[in-house]
Amino acid sequence: MKIKLKVWRQKNKDTKGAFxxxxxxxxxxxxxxxxxxxxxxxxxxxxxxxxxxFDHDCREGICGMCSxxxxxxxxxxxxxxxxxxxxxxxKDGETITVEPWRAKAFPVIKDLVVDRSAFDRIQQAGGYVNxxxxxxxxxxxxxxxxxxxxxxxxxxxxxGCGACVAACKNASAMLFVSAKVSxxxxxxxxxxxxKERAEKMVxxxxxxxxxxxxxxxxxxxxxxxxxxxxxxxRMNREYLGAMMTSYEGSTGGGGE
Amino acid sequence: MKxxxxxxxSSIGRKVVMALTGLFIILFLTVHLIGxxxxxxxxxxxxxxVYAYFMTHNPxxxxxxxxxxxxxxxxxxxxxxxxxxxxxxxxxxGYAVTSSKSSIWSARNMGILGTIILVFLVIHxxxxxxxxxxxxxxxxxxxxxxxxxxxxxxGSAFTQWWYVxxxxxxxVAIAFHLWHGFASAxxxxxxxxxxxxxxxxxxxxxxxxxxxxxxALIPIVMFFV
Ligand code: HEM
Ligand code: SF4
Ligand code: FES
Numbered sequence: 001m002k003i004k005l006k007v008w009r010q011k012n013k014d015t016k017g018a019f020x021x022x023x024x025x026x027x028x029x030x031x032x033x034x035x036x037x038x039x040x041x042x043x044x045x046x047x048x049x050x051x052x053x054f055d056h057d058c059r060e061g062i063c064g065m066c067s068x069x070x071x072x073x074x075x076x077x078x079x080x081x082x083x084x085x086x087x088x089x090x091k092d093g094e095t096i097t098v099e100p101w102r103a104k105a106f107p108v109i110k111d112l113v114v115d116r117s118a119f120d121r122i123q124q125a126g127g128y129v130n131x132x133x134x135x136x137x138x139x140x141x142x143x144x145x146x147x148x149x150x151x152x153x154x155x156x157x158x159x160g161c162g163a164c165v166a167a168c169k170n171a172s173a174m175l176f177v178s179a180k181v182s183x184x185x186x187x188x189x190x191x192x193x194x195k196e197r198a199e200k201m202v203x204x205x206x207x208x209x210x211x212x213x214x215x216x217x218x219x220x221x222x223x224x225x226x227x228x229x230x231x232x233x234r235m236n237r238e239y240l241g242a243m244m245t246s247y248e249g250s251t252g253g254g255g256e
Numbered sequence: 257m258k259x260x261x262x263x264x265x266s267s268i269g270r271k272v273v274m275a276l277t278g279l280f281i282i283l284f285l286t287v288h289l290i291g292x293x294x295x296x297x298x299x300x301x302x303x304x305x306v307y308a309y310f311m312t313h314n315p316x317x318x319x320x321x322x323x324x325x326x327x328x329x330x331x332x333x334x335x336x337x338x339x340x341x342x343x344x345x346x347x348x349x350g351y352a353v354t355s356s357k358s359s360i361w362s363a364r365n366m367g368i369l370g371t372i373i374l375v376f377l378v379i380h381x382x383x384x385x386x387x388x389x390x391x392x393x394x395x396x397x398x399x400x401x402x403x404x405x406x407x408x409x410x411g412s413a414f415t416q417w418w419y420v421x422x423x424x425x426x427x428v429a430i431a432f433h434l435w436h437g438f439a440s441a442x443x444x445x446x447x448x449x450x451x452x453x454x455x456x457x458x459x460x461x462x463x464x465x466x467x468x469x470x471x472a473l474i475p476i477v478m479f480f481v
Pocket of ligand 3: 055056057058059060061062063064065066081082083084
């Protein structure tokens with residue numbers, strides 16, 4: 001099949017980018033979207049042009065790297081990651097527009113590659129649990145109702161791809177952050193840092209410059225892992241409760 | 257007190273202000289509608305005029321109305337703040353192609369809908385509220401009470417077709433605002449639960465249709481009758 005590809009090209013963080021159009025004449029319907037770009041890149045290199053930079057790693061839908069905004073949807077028209085999207089989804093002769101994630105907190109580094117380290121900093125701010133070292137604890141020692149365990153697990157399937165931010169008209173990261181808050185808030189192991197976690201992760205999210213959720217639910221419609229917006233309501237509860245009842249100043253460290 | 261400032265300036269806190277003030281305004285709309293429906297009573301405006309007098313003179317109602325003005329101002333102020341912050345979060349470069357498939361229209365256009373409501377509010381306040389509070393108006397006497405004849409002022413406004421049209425358009429804007437806003441406020445406050453979601457969603461949708469429709473019915477009836 002033949003495809004016209006309109007791709008965002010940008011030299012680096014500080015230069016202005018622009019769209020460039022490429023013709024891909026020998027795409028197979030069985031190729032993944034990334035393989036199609038691989039083929040195009042090989043041609044570009046042969047011609048002595050610079051290849052299109054894009055993020056990818058696992059190519060099996062679990063790492064969350066393949067951040068391509070295709071025809072108005074993060075990861076393209078299907079609710080999958082870009083690496084799991086196949087060319088058969090498109091029509092022969094179609095023009096496909098490919099853009100990077102657009103968010104102030106995700107600056108474009110080159111072409112389609114954005115810097116998503118804001119997510120890492122949010123995670124580092126509170127997305128962890130403390131455990132005592134010592135003897136290995138027995139597995140399944142702590143009883144957890146099955147439904148609760150499943151809900152926590154569903155939240156934990158978030159791969160941090162950032163499609164929620166890309167899809168949101170406010171560039172809000174609340175689906176991601178709420179998944180990370182929820183996976184611990186639901187479990188007994190997460191109780192010690194529960195309040196501090198909600199406060200710190202939300203504070204870091206705001207400091208990174210993400211927007212505020214206005215409940216359009218575009219994130220849920222686009223999330224490749226089916227993370228539910230019920231998590232956002234939970235995060236709001238956790239945060240409001242924490243802010244109103246935590247020990248003030250607990251985030252300042254010792255010594256005061 | 258720093259925590260309170262942190263709370264209300266946070267991304268979640270900003271939304272909480274919108275939700276709480278929005279829900280309060282919803283409550284106000286309900287009371288306001290019940291009052292307005294008296295305009296349709298066939299008594300030459302007595303019930304409505306007496307009610308309007310009561311609403312502008314009862315000390316308790318006066319206090320609640322100050323809270324109401326404040327909540328409107330907060331709702332509008334925070335809407336502006338929220339919208340500006342959210343625009344900034346997108347960054348300098350926007351998308352060339354966007355899709356409208358993944359969210360509903362009213363949810364994406366709350367700011368525009370709110371602005372239409374605001375324009376309506378200004379006109380509405382100037383013509384009726386301003387008149388009632390500060391204007392020169394004809395009066396009527398019921399028993400030994402002399403009260404301002406707001407009924408006649410409203411009635412003459414609604415003889416103009418464009419005034420009736422403005423009313424109806426604004427009520428449509430309120431309907432769309434609440435089609436998303438009613439349930440959205442509960443989500444913002446963290447009130448999302450499998451057991452109650454269907455109820456919230458149903459009441460929200462019913463409210464957003466029935467209340468604005470009844471509000472719009474009044475000028476339409478007064479125009480034609
Ligand atoms: C009849 C009067 C009004 C009512 C009953 C009302 C009610 C609401 C409710 C319930 C929400 C949802 C809050 C949430 O999502 O948590 C909301 C959101 C909003 N309102 Fe209003 N509102 C009114 C007037 C206005 C006006 C005059 C403006 C602005 C000029 C405005 C601007 C907004 C904006 C921008 C939002 C968006 C927040 C969001 O999408 O989450 N509203 N309103
Ligand atoms: S919530 Fe979904 S869309 Fe957002 S980062 Fe996690 S997996 Fe990606
Ligand atoms: S490359 Fe890992 S999820 Fe697509």
